[in-house]
Amino acid sequence: xxxxxxxxxxPRADVQRNRxxxxxTAQRHFLQHGVGTSLEAVxxxxxxxxGTLYRHFPTREALLAAVLQTRSEELVxxxxxxxxxxxxxxxxxQWLRAMEDxxxxxxxxxxPLMAAARAQEPDNPLTLPCDTLITATxxxxxxxxxxxxxxxxxxxxxxxxxxxxxxxxxxxxxxDEESVDRLRALLASGYREPDDQA
Amino acid sequence: xxxxxxxxxxPRADVQRNRxxxxxTAQRHFLQHGVGTSLEAVxxxxxxxxGTLYRHFPTREALLAAVLQTRSEELVxxxxxxxxxxxxxxxxxQWLRAMEDxxxxxxxxxxPLMAAARAQEPDNPLTLPCDTLITATxxxxxxxxxxxxxxxxxxxxxxxxxxxxxxxxxxxxxxDEESVDRLRALLASGYREPDDQA
DNA sequence: GGTTTGACCGGATGCTACCTCCGTTTTACG
DNA sequence: CGTAAAACGGAGGTAGCATCCGGTCAAACC
Numbered sequence: 001x002x003x004x005x006x007x008x009x010x011p012r013a014d015v016q017r018n019r020x021x022x023x024x025t026a027q028r029h030f031l032q033h034g035v036g037t038s039l040e041a042v043x044x045x046x047x048x049x050x051g052t053l054y055r056h057f058p059t060r061e062a063l064l065a066a067v068l069q070t071r072s073e074e075l076v077x078x079x080x081x082x083x084x085x086x087x088x089x090x091x092x093x094q095w096l097r098a099m100e101d102x103x104x105x106x107x108x109x110x111x112p113l114m115a116a117a118r119a120q121e122p123d124n125p126l127t128l129p130c131d132t133l134i135t136a137t138x139x140x141x142x143x144x145x146x147x148x149x150x151x152x153x154x155x156x157x158x159x160x161x162x163x164x165x166x167x168x169x170x171x172x173x174x175x176d177e178e179s180v181d182r183l184r185a186l187l188a189s190g191y192r193e194p195d196d197q198a
Numbered sequence: 199x200x201x202x203x204x205x206x207x208x209p210r211a212d213v214q215r216n217r218x219x220x221x222x223t224a225q226r227h228f229l230q231h232g233v234g235t236s237l238e239a240v241x242x243x244x245x246x247x248x249g250t251l252y253r254h255f256p257t258r259e260a261l262l263a264a265v266l267q268t269r270s271e272e273l274v275x276x277x278x279x280x281x282x283x284x285x286x287x288x289x290x291x292q293w294l295r296a297m298e299d300x301x302x303x304x305x306x307x308x309x310p311l312m313a314a315a316r317a318q319e320p321d322n323p324l325t326l327p328c329d330t331l332i333t334a335t336x337x338x339x340x341x342x343x344x345x346x347x348x349x350x351x352x353x354x355x356x357x358x359x360x361x362x363x364x365x366x367x368x369x370x371x372x373x374d375e376e377s378v379d380r381l382r383a384l385l386a387s388g389y390r391e392p393d394d395q396a
Numbered sequence: 397g398g399t400t401t402g403a404c405c406g407g408a409t410g411c412t413a414c415c416t417c418c419g420t421t422t423t424a425c426g
Numbered sequence: 427c428g429t430a431a432a433a434c435g436g437a438g439g440t441a442g443c444a445t446c447c448g449g450t451c452a453a454a455c456c
Contacts, residue, residue: 009424012422051415054414114373155377165366175316186352191384248444
């Protein structure tokens with residue numbers, strides 16, 4: 001133990017500096033060019049060699065997961081607001097929108113996300129966030145079902161899939177916002193109880 | 199005009215041979231490795247140089263469209279059967295399944311398909327099949343709406359998007375058939391008229 | 397059947413991106 | 427300030443894409 005209470009040697013300053021620069025640059029490139037952006041370009045613009053990038057983030061997914069960390073925290077914050085709502089059907093709906101926004105953060109994000117959702121890949125750094133989201137969705141679904149607002153046949157995972165799909169469609173950029181709205185409405189009338197008048 | 203009634207010179211035998219070999223090999227590779235498979239590998243296995251492949255099919259999409267031609271014909275055949283059905287709601291449902299199967303022919307197919315669906319790209323060889331499918335879907339939707347079996351708010355394009363989405367999910371391989379079934383059912387109760395007892 | 401012609405072939409080529417390895421540099425600590 | 431551990435970063439091997447061009451081969455004409 002050293003003075004800062006950490007095990008072993010104090011972490012080097014350049015490590016943190018490079019990591020922060022990489023994350024900042026990567027986020028910008030993911031935003032502009034999607035998740036398939038060139039990692040070499042990210043490294044160069046962050047002012048480090050490719051080796052440094054790969055040491056910090058061994059795979060594209062690892063970098064992606066680290067960049068998504070910020071968005072995850074936003075999502076958790078939004079979750080707190082949603083939990084305040086009295087209406088469980090409204091809460092579910094807002095939660096689905098929140099997830100959809102999260103999935104739409106970068107174009108092409110749904111693909112690695114679905115690859116990670118396929119379980120038995122504990123080494124994939126995106127698996128944990130995915131599982132968390134599925135579990136949370138299930139919570140909202142069950143609450144709404146208890147209130148008789150959502151069909152009993154629906155599972156949280158189904159609506160997780162629905163949200164990812166909508167995000168995927170948005171990410172392809174082939175569709176106007178109107179069509180996406182209609183698709184969301186179609187899904188909503190699919191999971192809601194038929195006699196729900198809300 | 200020559201003896202065979204064609205303009206100019208008779209097409210060379212090796213052209214047809216190479217084209218057929220490329221199509222056959224490409225289909226096998228698309229099946230095994232998805233639409234992102236290496237075109238160089240396809241050319242090598244077909245016994246031609248990369249130049250020959252690119253002369254026959256200038257882009258990956260062109261090759262894909264040519265390989266899909268066979269499947270398109272199957273789809274048209276299936277359409278004939280569907281048109282025999284008396285029940286327009288049943289016809290729509292079967293048509294959606296037929297489209298979904300078509301989209302699921304190769305893993306990763308939905309992405310280039312959606313890219314082509316984005317209009318104003320008349321040079322994309324996948325645009326034509328896409329537009330045809332959307333138009334056909336609209337036909338089935340309108341027939342079912344006329345019979346009061348499908349909500350008025352639904353558009354053919356919406357269900358086209360739904361079918362592509364389901365195919366995309368299947369293609370990621372991250373989901374078991376049961377979940378896909380539930381998602382399909384969810385979508386169905388979303389577009390059907392609420393009081394439809396069928 | 398021989399010659400001509402031009403369409404077609406296919407490999408060599410330049411490019412971009414991925415990912416790894418290892419000699420060099422930086423950093424923390426005593 | 428000296429030292430050793432840790433991190434850096436660029437060189438380099440691999441793979442795939444897409445193009446170009448000299449050589450070839452099949453079809454057409456005599």
